[in-house]
Amino acid sequence: QLQLQESGPGLVKPSETLSLTCNVSGDAIRSTTYYWGWIRQPPGKGLEWIGSIYYSGSTYYNPSLKSRVTISVDMSKSQFSLKLSSVTAADTSVYYCARHSSGHLNGGFDYWGQGSLVTVSS
Amino acid sequence: QSVLTQPPSVSAPPGQKVTISCSGSSSNIGNNYVSWYQQLPRAAPKLLIYENNKRPSGIPGRFSGSKSGTSATLGITGLQTGDEADYYCGTWDSSLSAGVFGGGTKVTVL
Numbered sequence: 001q002l003q004l005q006e007s008g009p010g011l012v013k014p015s016e017t018l019s020l021t022c023n024v025s026g027d028a029i030r031s032t033t034y035y036w037g038w039i040r041q042p043p044g045k046g047l048e049w050i051g052s053i054y055y056s057g058s059t060y061y062n063p064s065l066k067s068r069v070t071i072s073v074d075m076s077k078s079q080f081s082l083k084l085s086s087v088t089a090a091d092t093s094v095y096y097c098a099r100h101s102s103g104h105l106n107g108g109f110d111y112w113g114q115g116s117l118v119t120v121s122s
Numbered sequence: 123q124s125v126l127t128q129p130p131s132v133s134a135p136p137g138q139k140v141t142i143s144c145s146g147s148s149s150n151i152g153n154n155y156v157s158w159y160q161q162l163p164r165a166a167p168k169l170l171i172y173e174n175n176k177r178p179s180g181i182p183g184r185f186s187g188s189k190s191g192t193s194a195t196l197g198i199t200g201l202q203t204g205d206e207a208d209y210y211c212g213t214w215d216s217s218l219s220a221g222v223f224g225g226g227t228k229v230t231v232l
Contacts, residue, residue, distance in 0.1 A: 037221075046124060047159075047167065047210055049221030062220045096166055104214035105221045108157030108172035115166050 002028050004097050006116035012091075013122050018084040022097030022113055029078050030055060035100050037109065038071060038082045040093035048093075052100065053080055060103070087120045094118075125150060126211055126224035133230040138201050142227045144194040144211035150222055154214040156194040158187055161208045161226075170209075171196065203231050 008020035022036070029036065037052035051061035053071045061069045065084070073080040084091060094115040101107035127145040134140045144156065156174050159167035169178055171187035174194065186197045194211055211224040 039221075046226045047212070047223040049212075049223070052221075060219070063218060064220070104154060104216075105157070105212065106155040106173060106214070108155075108169045108212065109159070109167070110169045110172070110178060112166040112168070 002026070002099065002111045004099065004111055004113035006095060006097050006113045008116060008118070010117055010119060012087055012118060012120050014088055014120055015086055018082070018087050018091060018095075018118055018120070020082045020095055020097075020116055020118070021079050022081070023077075023079045024099075025078070027078065028099075029073065029080065030075055033101060035103065036073065036080045037098050037100055039096045039098055039109065040091075041096070041115075042090075042093045049105075050082065050084075050095075052103075054103075089120050092118065092120045124225040125215055125218070125222040126213070128209075128211060128224035128227045130225070131228040131230065133232050134201050135232045136201055136203065139197065139199045140201060140229060141198075142196040142209055142211075142229070144196070144224050146192050146194075146213065146222075148192055149217035150192075150213050150215040151189065151194055152192040153216060156187065156189055156211055156213045158185075158194075158196045159210045159212065160205075161210065163207070167210060198229070201229075201231050205229055206231050 003025040038050040070083040098109035099111040158171035174189040175187040
């Protein structure tokens with residue numbers, strides 16, 4: 001059973017960079033079939049796709065966040081990471097990492113991490 | 123405001139059926155596959171339906187999905203108290219070049 005686990009600071013100051021890592025169990029991250037994505041959910045609100053990365057390192061981002069987002073992958077550590085710069089209180093959310101099977105999300109996000117709450121506050 | 127429109131809430135007694143609509147446009151639902159997710163309280167979303175009407179292994183047949191034009195529908199039959207959750211639709215938007223979700227629908231079992 002595939003497992004994903006987010007990790008990172010739970011509190012980030014305004015204007016700083018939010019950094020999260022998603023550990024993927026086994027060698028799943030090396031698969032040429034799947035993509036790895038980040039989704040966030042502000043408290044009490046809906047889901048927002050942030051961006052995704054393929055095993056080759058190719059990335060694509062939500063245009064609304066593109067100028068502030070970087071997603072990278074580290075095969076040797078079986079993990080992929082999210083960096084979101086210049087954060088404000090509006091970036092306070094639960095951040096999820098998840099797997100999907102096509103570039104246009106055709107197969108949906110089939111495996112999710114448990115989520116990591118990140119609060120932006122001074 | 124979400125790109126995909128869902129009703130905020132639906133409800134029905136145990137054993138009954140509910141349907142949740144998800145309305146979009148030709149740039150998203152009209153030309154891409156739709157997925158549905160269940161989010162139980164204080165839990166991560168769970169994939170219920172993918173490619174409009176397919177169920178992942180382990181998802182009961184009580185859950186069904188359909189799509190017509192620029193709208194999609196999730197159906198839940200034989201409603202159980204354990205089905206109380208938020209449900210989200212999602213798809214790709216070709217104009218935005220982004221994954222998009224509905225605002226979510228809260229299902230209440232009366």
